[in-house]
Amino acid sequence: MSAVIDAHHDDHHHGPAKGITRWLYTTNHKDIGSMYLWFSFIMFLAGGVMALVIRAELFQPGQSFVEPHFFNQMTTMHGLVMVFGAIMPAFVGLANWMLPMMVGAPDMALPRMNNLSFWILPFASLMLISTLFMEGGGPDFGWTMYAPLSTTYAPDSVTFMIFAIHLLGASSIMGAINIIATILNMRAPGMTLMKMPMFVWTWLITAYLLIAVMPVLAGAVTMMLFDIHFGTSCFDAAGGGDPVLFQHIFWFFGHPEVYIMILPAFGIVSHVIPAFSRKRLFGYDSMVYATSSIAFLSFIVWAHHMFTVGMPLAGQLFFMYATMLIAVPTGVKVFNWISTMWQGSMTFETPMLFALAFVFLFTVGGFSGVMLAIAPADYQYHDTYFVVAHFHYVLVSGALFSIFCAVYYWLPKWTGFMYSEALGKLHFWLSFIGVNLAFFPMHFSGLAGMPRRIPDYALQFANFNAWSTVGAFVFGLSQLLFLYLVIKCIRGGQKATAGVWDGAEGLEWTVPSPAPYHTFSTPPVVK
Amino acid sequence: MAQQEAGGHEAYYVPSESKLPVWLAFGLGVMLYGLGAWMNSAQTGGHGKELLFVVGFVVVAIALYRWFAAVIEENHRGMNSAQVKRSYVWGMGWFIFSEVMFFAAFFGALFYIRFLALPWLGGEGEKGITGQYLWPDFTVDWNAGTNPHPQWATPDATLAAPPLTQWLAYLPFYNTVVLLTSSVTIHVAHTALKEGNRSKLNLWLGITVALGILFLILQMAEYVHAYRDLGLTLNTGIYGSTFFLLTGFHGFHVTLGTFMLIVMLARCLKGHFTKEDHFGFEATAWYWHFVDVVWLGLFLFVYVF
């Protein structure tokens, strides 16, 4: 340890260390941000392969490629890997890279814990994915882990899934604590709360959500663990417990969790749309208040996932109206983005294309959400492909598109080179077409009654499913293009200026591209 | 003597490199993988799967020890500016909040079961139809710990609180007194530290440690009583489940808190901490107050009501 301590005098002057230990031992927010982003991309590919297995099986009715039991493992692991391995770490990676630069801080507030948060992920994910190779197979009860499928009837490997979730949760909580400390404690002088960039605001609120609900998830899986191994009966009605209790606890976590995956996206889009409209963000204050109200409301709507379990009528009504209420602040945000573009001098570089697609397609997902929120109608929609369509519109063309948007927007700042605009646009259009082809037909098959998570279906759904599969493969394969584009951009290209985009504002654009290894060892003054 | 930068702003200390995080992550992974393997083999009566868990635990313990040692060392060298210290304060505060939410899940489960699910299983309330169809013979008696299905053992008695007049012979009451007192004693120790009165500090901190240990001993007696005399176990249905999960996780946190207190006592005896700078101590005190408050919730909702 003493070596570390002695080295601090020249902390701010040396660049990255050499070799593999640079990544193992680093405390630098940019290194850690890069590791998060690469990790999430690998998990994205892993989860993507699972999705393609699902879609291949569903290309035609009947059993074609995989056993039903394996199909169940694929739907489960696809969900878990994408949520905990791809989307969440990608946002944390972006936070790592951008937050310190946006608030004018030298690094994250707790740099070593930052590295710990990251390095837990590979171990946890290894543990999670290894369950697929265990005797009895991996978890096969859906990412929502409903008891008693996940307790009484679960394969042995569920124990490892539980511990993997504990680890992932611990990583998220530490990440969130770090982000809060950074934002509240390390802003440059003059940067008051209401001057913070929107990405900072949305991440601050997201971090609170994380700290509030990840422990609840930990509680839920801990109860599972005890039911499985120590004979408790939390989720067993015979012993006085209740399987529905699991759903309540899970969704108390689960609904805020979906906002954890979308609030940072709101932040990103609130940077990109003004930049390419060459106007200030319309209604900054209302954006902040809308984000806060969404976060608050997200705690009191969880049972809209459970309308069909047999809740008392008063409960159904409460959760129905509370859920619909969320559409109001969400509408405020969409309105503000559109007003920002109004009469702007817009250009349509790749980040802007993704941002625009985000606004459109996320809104489509929001609309199907409001449909689902109508309790009596949800009796029909629940557990059909309509729900699958809904959450893929908000998560793929919402959260994931915003991540692409962010990568294109900040990639020149990270690498110092411009990416290939032609390839970027190609990636965008292929993704855009792929997503819609894959998920739009699911609205129809769902409304017609096709249940989710079933490896076979009635003949009447054949056409919709064939299209969905084609779309999924187009989308999946076009991500390899993205990988190629990013590697190409890292290795060279047209030099990026400090400002990169002519309408972009914020502290990150005041430092050179690529951003030096240490930025803002002396805080800038914000006026 | 935190470094001064031009403009009079104190530099924020960013440690350059550290081996600890990746080792700690590795240790945690091995430890939990080992624990899973151990649990699964125990399920089928197997043995000898503890090793991986132990190895992981040792790695975690060493990494944590060296990590805290490093932070203390940095602080003694004056590398932590007021701003860095504020980060630690935020960190500890929000960590405790996350712990509160962990317990909230278990309290939420308790309330849901007691006030909604169980009455329904007993055929009462808006969803009483569940009980009428599935468990027509079941009547709810929370304090007796009865269960819908006869396959589940029922304890001879539960630990619910007797009338107030008999509390002097009621062990959880003493637990409450001990823990509440310890919250006061740690506060006295903290005041002494701020006054610079070291011997008073050591005395009251020592008393707090003793009270923490006493609580744990009483809690063990309580568990033995529950298990042996009353037949209340994890296997006696939902009453036993909520009772042992809530008190068990609380007891685990008290153990952790007592360990932290012991470390603080050792550090006080070594002459660590100053009147103005003693966040390690404060963080431990906060943690201790937190386990105390959780106990109050437990006492009220698990025992009394």
Ligand code: HEM
């Ligand atoms: C206006 C906003 C929204 C409303 C009103 C809404 C409403 C709903 C409802 C009622 C369901 C349950 C459907 C059912 O299972 O029958 C649902 C499911 C879901 N929603 Fe949303 N939602 C909204 C936004 C979002 C956002 C922003 C995300 C994520 C970024 C999201 C992700 C999900 C997911 C993942 C599920 C399905 C979970 C599962 O069962 O596996 N939703 N939504």
Ligand SMILES: [Cu+2]
């Ligand atoms: Cu929801």
